[in-house]
Amino acid sequence: MKTIPPSFFALMSSIPKFLVTACIFLMLAGTASIQAAPQGFMEGHLKIVSPRAVEPSDNMPRPAVAPETYAEYPLIVLSRDGEKEIARMTADENGNYRVALPPGAYILAVQDRTTKRVRGKRQPFTIVSNQTVRVDMNVFAGFR
Numbered sequence: 001m002k003t004i005p006p007s008f009f010a011l012m013s014s015i016p017k018f019l020v021t022a023c024i025f026l027m028l029a030g031t032a033s034i035q036a037a038p039q040g041f042m043e044g045h046l047k048i049v050s051p052r053a054v055e056p057s058d059n060m061p062r063p064a065v066a067p068e069t070y071a072e073y074p075l076i077v078l079s080r081d082g083e084k085e086i087a088r089m090t091a092d093e094n095g096n097y098r099v100a101l102p103p104g105a106y107i108l109a110v111q112d113r114t115t116k117r118v119r120g121k122r123q124p125f126t127i128v129s130n131q132t133v134r135v136d137m138n139v140f141a142g143f144r
Helices: 006-014 017-035 067-072
Strands: 040-049 075-079 085-089 096-101 104-110 123-127 132-134 137-141
Touching: 040 067, 040 104, 040 123, 075 096, 085 096, 104 137, 123 132
Parallel strands: 040 132, 040 137
Antiparallel strands: 040 096, 075 085, 075 104, 104 123
């Protein structure tokens, strides 16, 4: 059986305790990040509805929304209580959006809806790991 030389104990006592503590903390933090639940996704379509004159028939073609119009209505993901902004996004030229989020409960809302005189009902949704949830948003623009 080997004996431990006295120089080993002298070396160990010279290592600052905070260094050992820091190493343990980093190992635990690494383990926690490995065990974190994978993200899920929320995707949907932004529909912009504007007031228009009454048309004689629903068979008449509707004017298309210009692609740059979607940028005027950024969407925000809020915490479950609606107090904290989690993410911000803008729909693409076709009105589609997608965002990766950690598992949990959220609310989708239109940014600055009161200052822009926009109506858009807040949409609650829940993210599950490795799954995609669809949340469409209808925005009624130009109302007073």
